[in-house]
Each structure stands twice: as structure tokens, then as C-alpha cells.
Amino acid sequence: MTDTSYSDPNVTPPLAQAVPLGFQHVLAMFASNVTPSIIVGGAAGLAFGSPDLVYLVQMAMLFAGVATLFQTVGLGPIGARLPIMQGTSFAFVGVLAGIAATMGLSVALTACIIGGAIHFCLGAFIQKLRWLFPPLITGLVILSIGLYLIPVAIKYAAGGAATFQMEAESFGSLKHWSVALTVIVVSLGLKFFTKGALSNAAILVGLLAGYALAIVLGMVSFGAVGNAGWITPIKPLPYGFEFNLGAVIAVTLVCVVSAIETVGDTSATTKAGAGRDATDAEISGATYADGLGTAVAGIFGGLPNTSFSQNVGIVGMTGVMSRHVVTIGGLVLIVCGLVPKVGAIIASMPLPVLGGGVIVMFGMVAAAGLNVLAEEKMTRRTMIIIAVSLTFGLGLNLVPTAVQYLPDTLRVLATSAVAPVALLSILLNLILPEEV
Template sequence: MTDMTTDAMRDPNNTPPLATAIPLGLQHVLAMFASNVTPSIIVAGAAGLAFGGAEQVYLIQMAMLFAGIATLFQTVGVGPIGARLPIMQGTSFAFVGVLAGIAATQGLGVALTACLIGGIIHFALGSVIQHLRFLFPPLVTGLVILAIGLYLIPVAIKYAAGGAAPFQMEAESFGSLKHWSVALTVVVVALGLKFWTKGTISNAAILIGMIVSYILAYMLGMVSFDKVAGADWITSIHVMPYGFEFNLGAVVAVTLISVVSAIETVGDASATTKAGAGRDATDEEIAGATYADGLGTAVASVFGGLPNTSFSQNVGIVGMTGVMSRHVVTIGAIFLIICGLLPKIGAVIASMPLPVLGGGVIVMFGMVASAGLNVLTEVNMNRRNMIIIAISLAAGLGLNLVPTAVQYLPGVLKVLATSAVAPTALMAVVLNLVLPDEID
């Protein structure tokens, strides 16, 4: 194979031979595939859609299709849109808490309308993103990412034990040895492959672990392919499948997370150029990445897809291989689009038993939390910053754990207050701006 450290391979506009580019493109897809479809499964469950049903399959298809399309916005670009860097886009975990709450209480129509408007605002941030970065230093972004992971971990445990809703947790089989055996298979296989293999297998460790666990679940009689046989071969795409339902609170909630997502994308763009080319990202690249982020979210929401963002794990692939070619990631995007157009693939994913998904997201959500901790290692842990961390996490996670504490708040404001992420972000931003720096 071509030397991965040559100057040519560090050029975003370089086009490697197909024999090199196709495996590298697949590697990018494998590294993010499980993380990309999981948010749609969780939000679909919160909205009350039948597990494995046609509507859930549709949301999974849109996750794959528009992850590919949004990635093309980044790698190919149109005018100022797109960083034209090897940045892989995918469905964002950052929005899961807010969207699950909105979908459960207000419906998917309200949730996706908020995503559309939030995506448009996110797009507009591309012109001012450089001027907003001061609001989101590592202290704030680290706290937000940590809160996302900590909020989602209980969801992972519920799935691993065999259920996701209160009535499922009361079932006799909830927490059974069979469920935990399937879930822990994902964890054990993923850890083994991650630390004792290299390259593509190591990067796809979670996905491979879920496949092995899926096979075990099938052998234990936990898998039914009835709905796979009935799934269409080609996706029928629908415009605003759940209607247009405006709710100001939902829009504010999604927009707040969109700002955080935009800052995360700025970080990923900067990390990509550092890892692949040893330089800082230009203002044009950062603005283009933000434009693509917002456009991808807005377009996806029109057809029933959830918000997308840049995927940090794919930055690691760029650093590991030294391949900076955006065309490699473009090939990965094409694979995702093909998957998104084939409902049979979505039906197979939707037939996955909850414990298989649970085992995968235990690792994924734990990694989200640890990523937040990693960002916080850049922060000087003086008394001022520790107070900000303490109050922000206490408010965000505390209200999430005791939602009746704000039971008299109206509608989506209650959802926002109990989402863990939004209160943590708001507290962290405000306290970081208000508290004087000289507290030691």
C-alpha cells in the first residue's frame, strides 16, 4: 500500500488510487456506523414508535442517507459551504436528550420542526462562529460533553438489561442473565478488538462486537427477521413526514444545542488539520465546516432525519493513517448514501434486540463522558473553575434525576430544564462569563 506519510497524502485535494481509497473510505464508515444510527433508535423509542416497525426503520434509513449527504457537503462543498476536509458527518448524540424529551411529550412533528429551524440558525452561525468561540472554552465544552455522556448512560443500562420504558423494566425478563450475556458480549469483544488488534478491525471494534452479539442473540432466539422480509428494497423518501409544528421552547432548546454542536465542529476541523497536515484550520475552513453542519441538519430534518455533526472518532483515523484526502471520506459518504437507500439494511438494524444495542451504547456513551473529561484536562482546576463544574453538573444532572422539582414549568421548558445538557450548558456559559478570573 502507498506510504501513508507522504506529503501528497497530507493534501486534502489529493486523490489516492481506488485500491487505497475504497478500504480507507470503508474504514471511516465502520468507525462511525453504530454511533450514527443509535440516536434515531433512541428518539424513535421515546416517540413511542414500534421497535423494529416501519417508522423506526425509516428514521434509521434517514440517519444513514443524510449522514452521507451531509458528509458530501463537507468534503465536496458548494461555494462557501463545506470545509473541503476529510470530515465525516453523522447523527449527533448531543441532541438526543432534548429531542427524546420533545418527541415523548410533543411528538416528532415538533421535534423535527425544531431541528429544521435550528439547522437554519446553525447554518447562519458560519458567518460569526469565530466571534462566538469565547463563549465556549474547554471548561464549557468539556462540561457539556460530560453531561451528554452521563445523561445517556442510564439509557444504555436500560437497553442492556432488556428494556427502555418503565413497563418494560417491570417485565420478568428485565435484567435477566440472558439479556446481560448478550450485552456484555458486545463490551468484551469490543475491548478485545480495540486493544489487541490494529487498523480497520480496531476502529470498527464496537460495530464488530455488536455483530457478534447479534449472532449470539439470534442463537438464543431473540431475533426475528419477519419485518426484514417485508421491508422494501428502495427507500420511499417523504417530505416533513410528521408535519410542521412550531413550538418556541423546542426551537430554543435545539438551537442551544446547535451552538454547542457548532463549537464541537470547529474543534474537529482544527483537530483534523493538526492531525493530518500539521497546521491550524483556516477561517474559511472553520466557517465552511459550520455552514455544512447546519445545512446538513436542516436538509435532513425536512425528510425525517435528526441533526448531524462532525464525528470526532474519524479525526483519529486521519491522525492514525496520515491520509488527509477528502476524497477518501467522499467514498465513505457514498457508501452511507447507498445504505440509506436500502430499507432492508435499516430493517436488519431495527431487528437488533435491545440488549445488543445496550452493550454497544454502554461503550459509546461511556466514551462520550470520557471525551468530556479529556477536554476538562485542559482546564486549570482552581477554585473558580471547580465551582463552575460543581454548580453546572449539579443543576443539569440534578434536575434530570428529579424532574418533579420543576413539574410546574410549562411544556417544553420543563423538557429543557430536565434534559441535563441544556441546564449544564447554560449554567456553565453564564458562570464562566460572570465569575471573576482572580478566584484561586
């Protein structure tokens, strides 16, 4: 499957090969794509299995597919026309969960729409902003996302989360942890002791194993699945439109970081699949598609989309650079997103099942940040930037009352974890002199 003829993104392999490859791209990102919606919905107080949470999950699948088509098929300058799989971004989970918990989904999704529009505009000059985000900054931001989310993963694995009513006698029980650990053990076993599609879909298979055990233990209710319809009625602005400047600034800052990540994924895709650098048109097109996908998803109740790095690995592994293969994956996601019963099954997943999966995923986010930071020489200057940015960013999030007297906009920014880490690290990197 490493035929050099497939290094051209416009070449389509035979359908017998293209369709399985398209499904492989979906399997590699499926669990990561739907998880942010479940977490943000939970933070907003939506009950597991509720119609509103099912709808959020459906929109995650539907608009991941739509955003993927923006990338692979393109529209004018929009889209890299490369095999780039789009999906719901974990980078936004910390900010959006905080906004949803304190101000509601209407504010969170409004910020996504506006942030997506600004993200779209970045496509015109994204190359000129890259100097603001050296590995020190991007690594710190990615690390802060992972560290912020790790407590959420532990709470889910133990059977609950801060925004859910937790029964004291069941939270942290052996039953909950047995399900979560099953997910972890199966996922790691498949990831490191198998190859190909099974290895790429390790977390998804691990979730299925944990889900099966949860059914055996009587932890799953299929009532919502039976009540769910077969076609999703798509609703514009399902939670209304409510502007908050602090929320918009926080989401926009993450959009800028997400845009820089997409530039990296675009470059990695062309290197892995075609052995060349990405062109300016491909980088701009990828950024346009990122922003448009985020804004359109927000209008209909979906969370921000971005390029998925794990799918870049599939391109490198298979050597198949065909954008049409990933288009097939996008169409699969659209079909899943239009069938509410699929979303209801996912939303019926007990918290410990999801917790086992996100312990691995969130830990990997933090590890990815450390990997990027490893590119920087650890001088006294860089260590001070890391220390001050992380302490303020994560500390104020953990103790929000420390800034309770700030104006609303500043308070939202200060306690959003990711935004202050990004802002402080950028400012310190610009202000502090290089060491001689």
C-alpha cells in the same frame, strides 16, 4: 500509507487504496451514526422493527452521507472541502429523546430544522463565539451528555428502556446481560489487541457478535426484514411541522455547542493530516455544512448531523488527507440509506445488543468530557461552576416534577439536562470573578 503527497485534500489515492479507506471511515462511525435514531425513536414510542423506526434509521444513514458530501465536495462557501465525515450527533440525543417522549417526533424534528438553520447562520461568525466556550464549558456539556445517557445504556443492556413495555421476568435476565457483555468484551478486545481497520471498527464488530448470539438465543425476529422494500421512498415532513419555542431553544443551544466541536474537529483534521492550522474559510465552510446537513435531514425525518471525531483519528493514523476518500464513504452511506432492508436489519437488533454497544459509547462520551475538563485548573471557582451546573442540569431532569409549575417553554428547557448545564455554566463563567 503516510506518503506526504496525500497531505493535500485535493489529491486522490489510487482506487485500490481509496475505496478500502472510504469503507474504513464508514466502519468507524457506523454504529454511532444509527444508534441515536434508535434511541430517540424508542423514546417517541416507536416499536423495534417498526416501519417508522426503520425509516428513522434509513434517514440517519442517508443524510449522514449527504452531509458528508456537503463537507467534502462543497457548494460555494458551504463545506470545508476536507476529509470530514458527518454523522448523527450523540450531543442531541438527550434533548431530542426528552422532547420526543413528551411532545412527539413532530416537535423534535421541527426543532432540528430550525436549529439547523440557525446553526448554518453561525458559519458567518463562528470564530467570534469561541470565547464563550472555553474547555470548562465544552467539557461540562459533553460530560452532561454522557452522564444523562448512561442510565439509558444500562436499561437497554438489561432488556428494555423506560419508554418500552418491560416484562418483569425478563428484564435484567442473564440472557440479556450475556448478549450485552458479549458486545462489550468483543469491542474492548478488538480495540486494544488489534490494529488498523479491525480496531477502528471494534464496536461495530462487537455489535455483530452480540447480534449473532442473540439470533442463537432466539431473540431476533426477521419478519420486518422480509417485509421491507428495496428502495426508500423519501418523505418531506413525515411527522408534520409543529413548533414549540422551548424545544427550539434547547436544540439550538446544543447546535451552538456542536458548532464549536466542529471547529475543533476541523482544526484537528488539518493538524493531523497536513500539519497546519485550519483556515477561516475551512472553519466557516465546515459550520455551514454542519447546519445545512442538520436542517435538510430534519425536513426528511433525520436527526442532526455533526463532524465525527473518530474519523479525525483515521486521518491522523493513515496520513491520507484526501477529501475524495471520505466522499467515497459518504456515497456508501447514501446507498445504505436508500435500501430499507439495511435499516430493517439494524432495527431488528435486540435492545441488549444495542445496550452493550452504547454502554461503551456513552461512557466514552462522559470520559471525553472529563478529558476536556482536565485542561482546566480545578480552582474553587471552576469546581463551583461544575457543581452548580451539573446539579441543576441533571437533577431537574431526574425530578421533572420539581418544576412542573413553570410555563411550558421554560419547563422543557429546565428538564432537558444538556441545555441548563450549558446555560448555567456559561452564565456562571461570565459572572463569577476570577480568583486571585
